[in-house]
Amino acid sequence: MVAPDPLPLVGIVVPVYNDWSRLQLCLQAMARQTYPSERLRVRVVDNGSTDWPSQPSFPLPLEVIVHRHPGSYGARNQAALDWDVDVLAFTDADCQPDPDWIAAGVVALQWRAQPPKLVAGRIVLEPQAPGYPSPGEQLDQILGFDQARTVRRAGFGVTANLLVSQACFQNLEGFHRRTHSGGDREFCHRAVAAGAQLLFAGAAVVRHPARDWSELVRKQRRIVGGRLSLAGDHPFARLKVLAQSLRPLISESVRVGRYQPLGWRRRGLLLSLVWRLRLAVLLEWIRLQHQSRTPLR
Incomplete structure (x- = not known):
């Protein structure tokens, strides 16, 4: 056996x-x-x-x-x-x-x-x-x-x-x-x-x-920095990172909009946070275009 x-x-x-x-x-x-x-x-x-x-x-x-x-x-x-x-x-x-x-x-x-x-x-x-x-x-x-x-x-x-x-x-x-x-x-x-x-x-x-608002922003900024580290210095690759980082805006808005347990006031608040989060992503991408700036860890 x-x-x-x-x-x-x-x-x-x-x-x-x-x-x-x-x-x-x-x-x-x-x-x-x-x-x-x-x-x-x-x-x-x-x-x-x-x-x-x-x-x-x-x-x-x-x-x-x-x-x-x-x-x-x-x-x-x-x-x-x-x-x-x-x-x-x-x-x-x-x-x-x-x-x-x-x-x-x-x-x-x-x-x-x-x-x-x-x-x-x-x-x-x-x-x-x-x-x-x-x-x-x-x-x-x-x-x-x-x-x-x-x-x-x-x-x-x-x-x-x-x-x-x-x-x-x-x-x-x-x-x-x-x-x-x-x-x-x-x-x-x-x-x-x-x-x-x-x-x-x-x-x-x-x-x-679950992350609070400040942790959510920090996480998304860190993700942008990680993607830029992988992209290197090639301009097209860095623009692609920006597109990838902003693309979830629509799908995230849809997911919040379809989430059934939310009342209208709460839904509107969360939708505004989705847009503010992607704005933080854009600003972080801009910040990291300067060679002296280091990504968050």
Whole structure:
């Protein structure tokens, strides 16, 4: 009788930059995973934080790696490349995975299958006051982190909830190191072009705090900076980034307009925020045309 294959050894990668308190909540959630703890490894990558205590303690065994160069994708690469695990699971320090996150993700991944797969799990956005989101938080709930839609329409999954076999990640040499944002899109597109399959797994859930207005603006500015980093200095490529960054204005307005639970006053407020958000994107693109200006991290 042939013995069944052992469960894959899963390495969880969590980059963090100045988010000590939410990192603790993330790690507490990881300690509650139903996946066998002996088949789990965790690496936290400190990307230059200044808010850690002098003697940090953690709710589960893990390895801390220091990556001082700004950029979460380079930090993820330092943890994930050449790591002796079978599967890589990426999430962020401000996320809290559900107990079955890894178990459901591994089932969907079929890590020995060919062609290799990428699994993008579901991300649930939760406001600070349950049931009473601020306008920014509600806009984020409507527009942000819809992994099923992102996989279906944009062909990638965000690294807040992404699983891939270590062999596939290694063969592709990891994420693009130069960008502070958009590295997940670039990696997934490159992996699919190389023959990998991208899947959405609704049962693999992480929970993410809905962003308030200032965080929404900062995120969109960071995305523009990441896209310009990938585009380089070619004028046409940089104009293409501007078009890509402004294009969601219509679709986002439609999604807000069709969101049933909104009253007319709230709907009008959120629509005005959509337009203000894209104006912030335009201003950030203009700011970054000067060579001396650095993208947000």
